[in-house]
Amino acid sequence: MFGRKRNNGITIKASCPECGDVELLPRQVRLVIWNTLEKNYYSFVCPRCFEEVCKPANEVVAEQLTSGGVIAEHYHIPEEVKESASITMPPITPEEVSNFVIDLGQVEDVVSAMKKDGRRK
């Protein structure tokens, strides 16, 4: 997938989904490394169709790219981001759970109670 041959400069071989194998200079390739490995990717603008190609970069690919001269951009997901993610999806509070239990205790026919709920919306 990647090779480095050529007279003076190193060329990176990558493949475009449209054009197939293309050759790129290291500076044409962007390599993004996160502290969460599954987010790593590399991207480049295909020199033939000018479409941006973006692909996941596993450890092997990342190493091949960097050894080919691509400068990796390192990013870290800060703790704040993880915290704000938990704000957008808050866990169910004990209060909500107990309210739910009380509601269930008040209805005899759960299915018709749910149907009533649906009509109200």
Ligand SMILES: [Zn+2]
């Ligand atoms: Zn292309």
